[in-house]
Amino acid sequence: MSGSGLVLPRHRVPAESLIALAEGDGDDHVLDLLVSAERSRRLLLLRLLDEMTSHGVPEVSDGPVPLTPAWELLARAQHAAPDAVDKVLMYPQTGMWLSSALRRLRGTDRETTPLWVVLGHLSAVAAAAGIRAGLDFTITVPMRHGYALVPTLGAAELTAPGPWTSAQVEAAAGQAWITTPNRRVQVAPDSDRGRPGWRPLRWITAGNGDSELALALDDLDPYRIYPRPSAPQRLPDDRVARWQELFEHSWALLLRDEPQTATAMRRGLISFSPIEAGERLRPRSASTGDAFGGVLVSEPDDAVQLAATMVHEFQHTKLSGLLHLTSLYTADASQNEERLYAPWRDDPRPLGGLLQGIYAFTGVTRFWRTHRHSDVGRTPELGHFEFALWRSQLWSAFESVCDHWRLTPLGRRFLDTLRNRCAAWLDDPVPDVPGRLGRMCAAHHRARWRAHHLRPAREWTDATALRWIDAADGPAESAETGTRLAPDRSAMHLDSLATLVRHRLQGTSGHGAGQNTDPTRAVLQVRGALEGDALLAAGQPNAARRSYLAHLSADPDDAAAWAGLGGALTAEGVEPEAAGLLTRYPERARAVQRALVASSGRPGDPVRLAAWLGRALPAS
Structure with missing residues (x-):
């Protein structure tokens, strides 16, 4: 796409946007700023990928999935239907793949998947964009462990002679198929589950109209789990139904207790990637700036836990987006970066990790501060406990880092705003x-x-x-x-x-x-x-x-x-x-x-x- 003539906008962080993010979620303009900047970042990463592979990568140039057809198909899709390309480009797992591929080319990622499979994922991205744009094309895509993925749409499950091979994606007259020498599988929309061999990407939805949120429940994409790609782990239909039920209740709870957060989530959350659950009352979740809009999350114990987890990880998403635009702290040039106490972790954390935790748990504390008064369930004391615990731990973290020498002036102002907000909560009766x-x-x-x-x-x-x-x-x-x-x-x-x-x-x-x-x-x-x-x-x-x-x-x-x-x-x-x-x-x-x-x-x-x-x- 480097020759498509795209001109990326300049992005800046107005002071009022920084304060809005620190005080809460920010209005639609602030979220639009983060999303627009992330789109530009993804396009820049694509351009960098093009530049790093333009002179040929031996394992890829002579491999089964050449890159030139993928770039050409992406350019065609961008010209015909830019929104279709954006749908695939902005998918969280696309961002994770881009960052992983570039690290692999730089030699900083020791992941063992063959390089041609990693870079060949570009063809799968292009195929998804081409199908969404309604183009006619044929392109070779990689297969992993018997699955040929079409990001944002689903995957074909096919017999394969080994963990790494390839398949053809063919699209014509609005229909698409994935073929190998032994089988042909038709790509179908999510609502059509009857196509043999096709595993659609499933979605969970809640709310309606202006309050609706739809999230992909991704158990297929190899880049849904990090830091290492993972084979598909298909959820049984009854577990998907359970996710749907919990999500509906969680979303209703957030609309009631955290309406500003819910509005922001509709613009910044895209997918859940289910991971193995831990023990009861110890949910597992994670997010990364490379996969903006995506959340790794274990099946929650109840809707309240899921709502709190969504707030937690969405805070990480927003701060990661902000850090792609500006620095809140300077780099540590020493060989042994200082590690600090983070009240929500077992291990000592670097400054950047502690700031991420502070922002995330500011959101969590805010959630419990409100929810403890609106909880009509049988355990109102639990909400009060969570609020008391997190505000105490959050204050401890502020005390240790607010005057840190590596904070930039912008970072100090951002953290001071968060700290002042937490200080106002210390007097709330419990x-x-x-x-x-x-x-x-x-x-x-x-x-x-x-x-x-x-x-x-x-x-x-x-x-x-x-x-x-x-x-x-x-x-x-x-x-x-x-x-x-x-x-x-x-x-x-x-x-x-x-x-x-x-x-x-x-x-x-x-x-x-x-x-x-x-x-x-x-x-x-x-x-x-x-x-x-x-x-x-x-x-x-x-x-x-x-x-x-x-x-x-x-x-x-x-x-x-x-x-x-x-x-x-x-x-x-x-x-x-x-x-x-x-x-x-x-x-x-x-x-x-x-x-x-x-x-x-x-x-x-x-x-x-x-x-x-x-x-x-x-x-x-």
Whole structure:
């Protein structure tokens, strides 16, 4: 398409658009800006792909899917029906493929699919545009694992001699077929499911008229899953019906509680790509700027969860679109980019990742702030808990990054606007029980993250351990701990306490309900949880303390137990010095305990050790 004479518009971000995005979703003009810029970006990527392959790529030039016919067909389609080309070009999976193909050509992607199959996907894109434009043509497209894909339309399932081969797409007089030497399959619209061998792309719809939203439920496109292409995993019809039902309820909920968000989603969400579900109350979802408008999402537990997930991932979509236009932070030229605490992640995150999370969870917090008052279901406390948890964690993230030296002036203004909005939510009243549980879970996540990922300097740790052995009054008050980040890859499921609280508030833990649920059954349902966590979530801090101590007796180095012990002591209102140390700096107790075991073979009493270390802390 490089010779089509297209002139791309210039794009700029007016200050009022930036503020509109920070304060909410922005009006139609702001979303049009992001979508228009993304279209220009896709066209530029296509042009770059053309330039990088114009002198021939050996594996492709001599392979079964030449690129020249694809460029010619795209140019014809663009001339005949530009909207048809845009429909395929702006499909999220097209963007993912473009970025993947360019990374492959640059040698920065080690994906093992043959290069001719990756680049040959251009022919499949062209075929889709040609069919949509009503053109007559014949073109060769790649087949993957027995499927020949026509993006945005569907795929033909054909017998293939191996994982990588090719097929012909032929279109004439408004009809199209996909053929191999052994079979011929007619391309059919979604409503026609009776064509043998054809697997149409299915859609889910909700609302009507100006409130309607239709999303592709894509289980076919190899670029629907990232970072690596995936074979089709066709959903059974009953699961598609379940998605339809949940989506209808979620959309009605968003129209009621988040009408501005819903309006924006109609302009910026295009597809769901179903992925394998995790455990209950731990939904899985993801999005990427390369696939603007697409969301990877597991089948939700209920409509409210899906609505919250849609808000979350749509925030990512908008910020990714903005970052294609302007920079909110400068690049880190160092070899080891700084990693920061993100209250919604198990792992330390780079600045860009933390900013993405902040923007996403600003939307999530806003959602729960509204929905907790309109929820007419049986669990109103759950909405209050979610709001209390996320506003607390969001504020923690703001406190750590708002003055970061790598923020650009625009990034600082953007983040200040978000922070001011969150600050206004801190005074919103929340009922006592869910408010207390939200604060407890936020503190627990942070403590557990610190216990896993932070390490005091060896010199401080050894010296402090010697002072303990010598029965000194306490650690040196002015001692510098020299704490550093030491990412722990074993850190997983740090949100276990919050997940257990959700089970408690929904009455779904084990086979019972409420506070008297057997902790053993609850722990079996929540990966990464200790028995002490289940007791703490159930409102039994004294029993939780005993359980954590028993756990530390068996494993003195367990990060989760150290963090949990601090939460139990805080909830009990006992041993304030130990509770303070383990809530704020659990890595210190864990490190000193490790040194004691290494030097003497005898661990210290966890509560006494934490209280002794806590004597040197300034008042919080």
